[in-house]
Amino acid sequence: GAVVSQHPSWVICKSGTSVKIECRSLDFQATTMFWYRQFPKQSLMLMATSNEGSKATYEQGVEKDKFLINHASLTLSTLTVTSAHPEDSSFYICSSEFRDKNNIQYFGAGTRLSVL
Amino acid sequence: QKEVEQDPGPLSVPEGAIVSLNCTYSNSAFQYFMWYRQYSRKGPELLMYTYSSGNKEDGRFTAQVDKSSKYISLFIRDSQPSDSATYLCAMSGSGNTPLVFGKGTRLSVIA
Numbered sequence: 001g002a003v004v005s006q007h008p009s010w011v012i013c014k015s016g017t018s019v020k021i022e023c024r025s026l027d028f029q030a031t032t033m034f035w036y037r038q039f040p041k042q043s044l045m046l047m048a049t050s051n052e053g054s055k056a057t058y059e060q061g062v063e064k065d066k067f068l069i070n071h072a073s074l075t076l077s078t079l080t081v082t083s084a085h086p087e088d089s090s091f092y093i094c095s096s097e098f099r100d101k102n103n104i105q106y107f108g109a110g111t112r113l114s115v116l
Numbered sequence: 117q118k119e120v121e122q123d124p125g126p127l128s129v130p131e132g133a134i135v136s137l138n139c140t141y142s143n144s145a146f147q148y149f150m151w152y153r154q155y156s157r158k159g160p161e162l163l164m165y166t167y168s169s170g171n172k173e174d175g176r177f178t179a180q181v182d183k184s185s186k187y188i189s190l191f192i193r194d195s196q197p198s199d200s201a202t203y204l205c206a207m208s209g210s211g212n213t214p215l216v217f218g219k220g221t222r223l224s225v226i227a
Binding site for chain 2: 004006034041042043044046049091093095103104105106107108109110112
């Protein structure tokens with residue numbers, strides 16, 4: 001299957017700092033990338049849909065000023081958690097949609113964020 | 117009624133057993149059906165992809181889609197401890213419609 005690279009895999013930061021997570025589509029061009037959040041033993045919660053060259057579309061209840069998404073190229077999307085607080089600690093996962101494969105999404109390995 | 121229903125389990129089976137995982141859905145527009153496997157603290161990995169109704173087999177895994185009943189299944193034959201993971205069903209309609217995920221079923225295969 002297609003490869004999506006996500007890093008860092010684990011980050012620990014102090015409260016009030018910002019953290020950037022990168023998601024790269026390595027072997028195909030991803031016009032659409034998705035960002036999910038997952039709490040322990042819970043399912044994936046879609047945070048936002050990111051389209052190359054345009055503003056991200058955020059799901060209801062997700063603060064766009066808190067979770068900044070940039071999709072500047074067809075292979076790279078970034079999620080920045082601004083002024084992180086302990087309640088932002090979670091597992092963040094990105095995915096890329098391979099249009100030629102009819103809506104299949106390929107996922108990155110995820111980033112575990114711990115805010116102290 | 118939620119769009120996609122999936123029993124969260126946990127489901128515990130002995131090694132070698134046949135495992136049956138299921139999802140039901142309410143949106144008749146869904147055409148693309150997927151099963152993902154997610155190990156703890158890892159991203160989901162695509163296992164099976166099926167378009168419309170029918171069966172698809174890949175090694176020990178078989179995916180079935182019954183659109184008339186709005187019911188999809190994943191069968192795992194000769195289950196192994198390495199199959200222990202959370203299995204998520206996902207589905208979507210045509211075009212730009214987003215994937216809708218089930219909550220996932222936690223499976224443990226005991227040696």
